[in-house]
Amino acid sequence: MEPEPRRAIRAPADSDRKCNQCTHYYITHEVAFPHACRALNFKSRALPCREVLAASGEECQYFEAKQRTIRKGTR
Numbered sequence: 873m874e875p876e877p878r879r880a881i882r883a884p885a886d887s888d889r890k891c892n893q894c895t896h897y898y899i900t901h902e903v904a905f906p907h908a909c910r911a912l913n914f915k916s917r918a919l920p921c922r923e924v925l926a927a928s929g930e931e932c933q934y935f936e937a938k939q940r941t942i943r944k945g946t947r
C-alpha cells in the first residue's frame with residue numbers, strides 16, 4: 873500500500889497579504905499587540921486576518937482594498 877501524496881496546505885502568506893492591503897488594518901506600535909483591525913475592533917499579536925481564520929475557519933469577510941493614491945511626479 874502506497875502512502876497518500878501530501879496535500880498542499882494553504883500558505884499563510886495568502887492571508888498576510890489581505891490585511892496589508894486592507895483599509896481597516898493599522899499598526900498599533902504596542903509591543904504586545906502590534907497589529908489591529910478597525911472593522912472588527914481588536915488588536916492582536918499576529919495579523920488580524922490570521923486570527924479571524926483561526927477563530928472562525930473562514931477568511932475575513934470585512935476586507936476592503938486600500939485606495940491607491942498616485943503622487944505627483946511619480947509618473
Ligand code: SF4
Nearest residue numbers: 894897909920932934
Ligand atoms: S477587515 Fe479583515 S482583512 Fe481587513 S484588517 Fe481586519 S481582519 Fe484584516
